[in-house]
Amino acid sequence: MRRFLTALLSILLLFSLYTAYAFADGEGDGNIDHGGGDMGTGTSQNKWTPGYDGVRVTIIRVADQKPVSPSIDYTNKTPSAELIHFGKISKIQYRTSSVLNVQVGGYSYQTPETPMPQIVNSGDGIGNIEVIKKYFCSEGAIKMIANDTGIDYNALTNGNYKLLLEPIAYFTFQGGFMGMTAHEAALYDQVLNGGLRSRMVSLTHQNLPLAMFLETPDLGFPAWDGPTGSRVSNDQIITSLGLGIVRFHDAPTTPVPSQTSYQYRTNTDVITSVRLSTSAQITPKAPARVTFTIMGSSYTVTNIVIPEGESQLVWVKWRTPSTPQTVPIQVSASQGFLSASSITASIVDLNQNPPPDPKATDRNSSFQLPSVPAYAAKTSASWGIWSACWHEYWVWISNWQWHSTGKDSGYWQDHGYWKDEGWWDYDWTGYTASLSARQSVTPDSKSPSPSSTRMKSGYGIEINSFTELSSNAPTSHITGAQHAASYFPEFAYQTYWRLHDLKTSGLSASFWLQPNEYSTYQSRVHFTPLWFPDGPYTPITRILDAWTPEGMLTVQLQGTIAITGNLYSDWHIAPQK
Known part of the structure; x- marks a missing residue:
């Protein structure tokens, strides 16, 4: 144990440098699938006991793909009081640059009143994905999550939010008891230069990440179409594995867009953006168009594709006029619904308040040195666009017909044909x-x-x-x-x-x-x-x-x-x- 804690302190230093319920009818729609395989054998220093798993749940706002509440970990077990963990960071937060932060003890979790089904596969116990889906899409589970996060149940299920699920494993590694999601395991293994994979590969690089993955792209994460019964890499885990999503379809399909306002400077290149959302997929066969009407000119953004239940920013770059004025901007879309259809742009001239002429006779005997103010800063931004390509899936459509060759004789012949029943694969x-x-x-x-x-x-x-x-x-x-x-x-x-x-x-x-x-x-x-x-x-x-x-x-x-x-x-x- 002493050797493990010494190693842990070294890892902490490295991290400081590392910047870079009742099964009622379903209320949600589960975008979840899984795989896995046999666990192999372990040692007293490196082992996992089947059933020592859980799920991290994060509520994500659809409009901007950001968490709206702290993540909550659910498990049927009682983790050690000295559990080594990385806090409550979701996969979507790690995607936007959060890094590992080792913590010892102080781990908080919830034990469901109705036990969860086994999440992570093992040689002796195989999780049933349909049972997992039914559990987390049930009214009881969603009400439990709403209560634990303090979000009104009706608001949670109105279609403006999604549940991000991440399987968790609790296991012994180098003598220390640890808890982590698949994403955290991949990041941890990168820091250890493969040290976790070398001892716990069947758990951390197969059964844990393959416990949940997406059937269709969602929240900017791709669907997984790779192997479901073999070991996977850190990069595959980070980009595509160890997550499931529950979404709701009660949102109004045609909400009233809001009116908003922006302030710009004169003679400036600016970008005006709106968010286009859709409850039904927008495909390359019939892409969406968004048109901005500004000062008598129209700017149209074309070839917009978005998967079902998703959204993206759509924008136009334009130059503001040279004189202060108010510029109304109208925005329309051929499909989906916009975050704003009317924008008021206030164009201001900054060159209005230069200091007066300083004179030798100026005095200010009561002057006191003021505190330096701190204006709000925004030094980084992230956004993205969807693209789609057709995934061919050819199916033979049979059409058996009887051909008579005489009395009481003949033969059957299939006059069928091949039909492409494929689908659109979306990439973010x-x-x-x-x-x-x-x-x-x-x-x-x-x-x-x-x-x-x-x-x-x-x-x-x-x-x-x-x-x-x-x-x-x-x-x-x-x-x-x-x-x-x-x-x-x-x-x-x-x-x-x-x-x-x-x-x-x-x-x-x-x-x-x-x-x-x-x-x-x-x-x-x-x-x-x-x-x-x-x-x-x-x-x-x-x-x-x-x-x-x-x-x-x-x-x-x-x-x-x-x-x-x-x-x-x-x-x-x-x-x-």
């Missing part, structure tokens, strides 16, 4: 974008400053910002940052701000201050007030208008320069010769 292509930025705040090059970090009040400062938008998406999905505005402590970071010009545009954009109209040399500076007290001077800069289909990315930058003395100390009075 996910995209991400992240915005990073840095800034330099330095004294005006024309001021007699002793260093790049210290200056006297009354002189100007230069602010330069550098941004980088990183994404795996086509450029038609995104824009680089396009605006920057700086705010200053002498105005309590309010009232006035100074805009920047784009120095370089694109995904790697840079900004510098606009020329100062009060500068003798039209320098790109901001003049600090003569009266500003000695100490830190911290302007902040907001980077704006890096657009993605999931909205604008924005970040706040700040830099500090030390004020020591004022420009009067550089003056002297002497008699005129």
Whole structure:
């Protein structure tokens, strides 16, 4: 046990570096299938006892595929108080960059009043997928989940939510008792460089991940069409295995789209998006179209395909006008239903509140250094699009006919034909974008400053910002940052701000201050007030208008320069010769 805990501490360090009820008639529709095989043999240090399993349940909102409540683990067993586990992270959260977090003890779980059927296959006990489906699609189980998550049962089953199910196994590994989902087992094995697979392969890389998989694509996860009785890889588990989904069909098929509003800047490339959802599959044979009508022009997005009960963002990139105004946007779809059919875009001009001309006679004896505000930042976004291809499945349609060759004689002949009774396979292509930025705040090059970090009040400062938008998406999905505005402590970071010009545009954009109209040399500076007290001077800069289909990315930058003395100390009075 001591060796195991020592190894566990090493793994914890590695993780810190690793960033990269009654069976009533069914209420839900189960998208679940499974496989598995014999367990083989184990040792006292590495073993699993059949029946020591459970299910993690997470409620997912259909509209944005995000969890709306903490995950809950259900099991018929009583796990050890010192169970080693990874918390309550769902597969959909791991997909959006959550990483493993080892915990010892403190594991919470629920024991169903009506025991669950066996989930994970073994040599002695084979789980029955129809029984598993019936259990988790039953009214009793869904009411239990609604009660335990605090979500109203009627709201849970109105079609706006789905249940994400993940099988869990509780087992002994290297002498320690652990609990994990198939996804966590695959991530854990990656960290151990195959160490888990080498000792527990029949459980962690066969029976646990194959305990549940999708029959049809859902929530951005593909259906599994690989082997159901052999061992699988970490990548296969992470992308496709160890999950089932319960969905509900009581949502209205034609909800009333909402009206929403956005604010954009003048002369800016922006992306306006809506979410298109459908209760029936949209196929390449009859794809959907979404049309945006903006300022007298129509933009139509075509060839949209979406599986049954799913959704995706649909967007248009356009340039805002050069003058402030209100722009109504109408959106229509040929199929499915939209999150918004009417959008009000408010176009504003940021260049309206530059600071006033600083004067030598300005005073502010009551000034107190304000706290630096923290504007809301959004530095990453994720979205995706559906695609589909036809899965051929040829079936012989028999048509037996009797051919007479004489009295009381003849023969039967099949005049049948082959018919393709295939289906559409849907694939989800996910995209991400992240915005990073840095800034330099330095004294005006024309001021007699002793260093790049210290200056006297009354002189100007230069602010330069550098941004980088990183994404795996086509450029038609995104824009680089396009605006920057700086705010200053002498105005309590309010009232006035100074805009920047784009120095370089694109995904790697840079900004510098606009020329100062009060500068003798039209320098790109901001003049600090003569009266500003000695100490830190911290302007902040907001980077704006890096657009993605999931909205604008924005970040706040700040830099500090030390004020020591004022420009009067550089003056002297002497008699005129």
